[in-house]
Amino acid sequence: MNAAFADPAAWPICIVAGLLMLAGLLLAGAKIVPPVLSDILALAATAAAGVLAAVLAIRIGDHPALYWMGGWTPRQGQAIGIAFLADRAGAGAAAFAGLMFTGAIWFARGYFAGARNHFHVLMLLFLASQCGFFFAHDLFDMFVWFEMMSVAGFALTGYALRSSSLDGALNFTIINTIGAYLILMGIALAYAHANALDFSAVRAVAQGRPDDPVLIAAFVLITTGFLTKAAQVPFHFWLPDAHAVAPSPVSAIFSGIMVSIGLFGVARMAWDVFAPCPAVRHLAHVGLISIGCGSAIAGAVMALMQRHVKRLLAFSTISHVGIALIGVGLLGQQGLGGSLLYLAGHGLIKAMLFMIAGIMLSTLGGIDEIGLRGAGRRIWPAGIVMGACALVLAGIPVGPLDAGARMMDAQARSNGLHWLALVIGFAGALTGGAVLRVTGRVFFNLGPMTGEEDAAPTDDEREHANRPFAAQLVPVLTLLGVWVLLASMFARSSERFALAAAHDMALGADFSSRRALPHMTPILPWLPALVAVAIASVDLNRHRIPDVVYDRLMGLTRPGLHMLQVIHDSVIGEYVLWMMAGLLLLAGIAIF
């Protein structure tokens, strides 16, 4: 035990195995362990996992270490064993996952009363497999953790066993399972030519023959699978259905960390494994940036058109993860670091927003923005937090979200892509505006007249009303506290850490020039937030707009918006076809 603690490389396996063991014990004792004890054990375990990963990230520093399970180190250049990699990117992500899960399990206290502790078991499995994914240094190992995490996610989505949640869970399961099989086929192709699964071994082979079409096809298939998990256009159709119907603590996890995992996987593949192939770098640059832009814009427009608050937040997740994907596609360490920091900032904010949606469900008895108009006045503190989160989403120049955006923007401008700030601003303004509109309508009784959101799908869901409002607000405020710390005291160090994590992930390489540009947006930093406020005010004051102007505006936008609504209001078969179209798009970019 002492030896294991002396060697930080052995920590990842301790974290993962510990969580798995606790999950097994809780499941075995499901009938005898009292709920309070399950809560305490699960909370302690997730918090300990997060703290251990954070300490590991600091201790491992500039010297990423491999841990070969069972002592199966590579012999004569052949790596048969399976390794865990302890580096700052993986450990940092695992620490963040620990924080998210601690918050979510805390928030869920009492939510699943009477359901034994299966929720805790699933959450622990979820976290363990995420940590395994972050530390994996082997293609197939990564796939197994990925699938384990997915299955835990599928089960958690359908947990409520209502008609709509079963529908969402089925959609989620089918689309993501097809994505997973694409990943597996990509891994098989990579193995066919590399005869190895270890990241470094595959990378060495890619170095030897960078134009190998089989390796490029492998990257296309694996990327498609990971982008499906990351819910990027056109692989995103499962996400609004699943996020909207999952229990709100689970939605907080989905948006906070699970979706980011797809992005983490793409970045690992692009930088760690296939980077020596020029065609892969071309695909990562052109393909990821265009898909990211498409997601950022489509997600933001769709978010503004929703009335089901969780569905609205889900679309905003697609939009913001799209922006982070652009950061990965910039192929520079600064962009990658910005992307990681952006995801962390977004995860914190989105987890808080989903918790507030959960509070609305349990204390106001609904989640429909229009139906709840004015109902939130008695829980106004939640409204204030929600409004603040909306402004952060919109991109006010404070905190990790904005710091990440500025890093990506600096990278983009040194690549000559000066328009990135516009995309970031657009996505921020629309998603922030949408959340502000919800805040105004629900908590401040504004907006008597509805617009295009009236036609959006909604649901008459409720969640357990047995939990006091204050107890639910505490985890939200705790996450807010973490955000404030990251925005003030640890602002510089979190930026430095994100850059260091990107450096580790990129193995020190940098494929795009980086000039030391000041971190500053060319447009006024407050502009997106101001636009968001303007959008929300227009939406909430529709009844004051003269009919002539209003009809002209609606007439201009209606056909496009209606088409978007119809596309997103469809059946699984069509979603699968969209997915295949996306796969062909990526393959086309790789070929030409």
Added chain:
Amino acid sequence: MSDVFSLLPWIGAVWLFGIGLYGIVSSRHFVHLTGCLAAIQSSSYLVLLGIGYRYGAVAPIFYDKRPGTQAVDPVVQALVLTDVVIGATVSALLLALVLQLHKRNGIVDPQAMRPMGKSAVPTAGGGRQPNGHTA
């Protein structure tokens, strides 16, 4: 001759993936759809096993073979085994969800499902049925 045979698993894999995909897109029953997903999964088995196959080689069990005998690749077989377990988990979960769905509203037609359990956008295209409602 062996060229044709070495292509065979790939042709089979593409065929299985294609019919699985067609089945999912056109499915009218979730149990049928689960089966189609299994067909897609089988295509990934074929790819894996085809990659590891060696002509004239034995199974990778060296109990009664001399060390150094040419054997097919055991790594891909281990991958297929793991994949079978994952596939079984997903299928079991899907079928459990379908069973619950059938208990809730008696409809197990993927074409009748709409986000949030109901359709709000009036659509011009015919053939879309009224959906299953929450009780």
